[in-house]
Amino acid sequence: MSRGRFETGSGPSQRMLRVGELVRHALAEILARGEVLDEVIANHVVTVPEVRMSPDLRIATCYVMPLGGKDEKAVVAALERNRRFLRGEIARRINLKFAPDIRFRLDESFDEAAHIDRLLRSEKVQRDVAAPRSDVDDEA
Template identity: 30%
Template sequence: MAPGRRVERVAALIRRETSELLIHGIRDERVHQGMVSITNVEVSGDLQHCKIFVSIYGEEIQRSEVLEGLEAASGFLRGELGRRLQMRRAPEVHFHLDRGIEKGTSVLNLLEQLEQQRETLGEVQSESDQPTTDETTTVNKT
């Protein structure tokens, strides 16, 4: 089996097990203040380091507290991952905030605003194209 394939499999297993541990294993109240989603897991080629990217729904203060709680639980997670995955040495776990969903939402909001502006300008443009009553001439036939 190619080393890249093994790293991908381990990353997928870490993602699955970490998701399970986030729901049932971690008792730190800070972690449960916001909705946490694991968006990506990157494992180094030697399987010694693991970056877990999380998206946290909530205010900025909640995000920082949840991230602190996750970092505090990283030792527990490392031990549990070692036991569950039956690895000789479990990788060091590092959590990173993934802001991709936030950026995507802001881009969608900007596109929506542009569409509304176009519609508004289109209505103004179509009104200015129509002649006013002063500009029209009427011809009276006698």
């Protein structure tokens, strides 16, 4: 009996991660070569930092970000318009039983990282880091 099928909260399986990377590489190659005939996509360099697969490998959620962060919504809308073409190209490049349905989401991890960086550089945090800790000195 398969262990991973009924477990909850265990994270993605090795197969989901591997297929996600295959889809990510194929999509990045298609976008880098300019194979999508769309003016919005042609005018932007689009990065694909992550692709998450559903457990049954039928849905690929692709997180994308235009380089420089400009026209994010327009780029995601253009990718959605060309979803059928991209699905067919990905199906030709990777060998799966079913071509996954592709969904595009804006990657917000860069914004989250910038926010955390701003917090760590704030005066309050810097003051707390620079303050001597007397409780550590007493234990030694």
